[in-house]
């Protein structure tokens with residue numbers, strides 16, 4: 001039996017009148033990849049930010065390997081320990097990378113912070129190698145790199161900390177399709193080499209099809225459907241999931257069924273049966 005790596009239960013978070021996260025629960029097993037999909041404002045990012053510790057929950061609990069993750073990571077020791085559990089890769093690495101720091105330097109700094117007793121040099125080489133960055137890219141500043149290379153730097157920095165869970169929030173959304181494929185392949189390779197678990201936040205069902213084994217569909221802060229990715233995509237149960245599927249090329253999926261799903265969703269919403 002795979003070990004539960006990340007257990008999220010009963011998360012709630014409101015912003016004023018908006019129930020951004022409304023009773024969200026899920027489990028991510030060791031070595032697994034869980035996708036959270038949903039349209040804009042469905043609560044994906046807020047869920048991810050709570051898991052990482054960037055946002056607090058009004059209620060609910062996040063456990064990593066059975067241990068409750070504190071809502072706020074106060075103090076240096078706690079922050080470092082918390083960072084070693086969960087790391088996040090954002091959509092735009094340009095914003096999360098220091099413009100004056102090369103990949104090599106950012107890795108050196110990260111390793112010095114987390115593993116001060118270790119010699120960082122061999123590990124830097126290993127990480128650069130793992131994410132496919134050559135010597136020139138390693139010495140370049142973020143603005144001298146392509147979007148894909150920058151995302152590789154962000155991934156290497158996250159891996160340097162040796163996290164249990166990697167949260168990827170729209171991590172390939174800003175990239176060209178061919179570069180997206182390269183980064184998704186890289187992430188798949190990393191998962192084969194390490195017991196890391198991925199939490200993949202995306203609006204793109206094409207992406208989840210490639211890189212996740214479990215899927216959670218969110219709408220208005222709630223989980224409307226959950227299950228193995230292949231099952232959910234092959235036989236979506238909720239009309240909202242069917243509508244989301246409309247946005248990706250889907251062999252065997254006909255427009256009549258999409259119209260039907262839209263109708264069904266409208267009816268269920270009028271009756272208040274679904275959220």
Ligand SMILES: Nc1ncnc2c1ncn2[C@@H]1O[C@H](COP(=O)(O)OP(=O)(O)OP(=O)(O)O)[C@@H](O)[C@H]1O
Nearest residue numbers: 015018020038039040041042043044045046047203
């Ligand atoms: N800091 C905040 N202050 C106020 N409202 C917020 C805040 N963060 C999120 N929200 C609201 O909570 C809801 C869920 O937002 P969230 O960003 O989690 O959704 P999302 O599914 O990630 O959407 P997107 O794909 O557009 O990022 C939205 O209505 C959003 O406006």
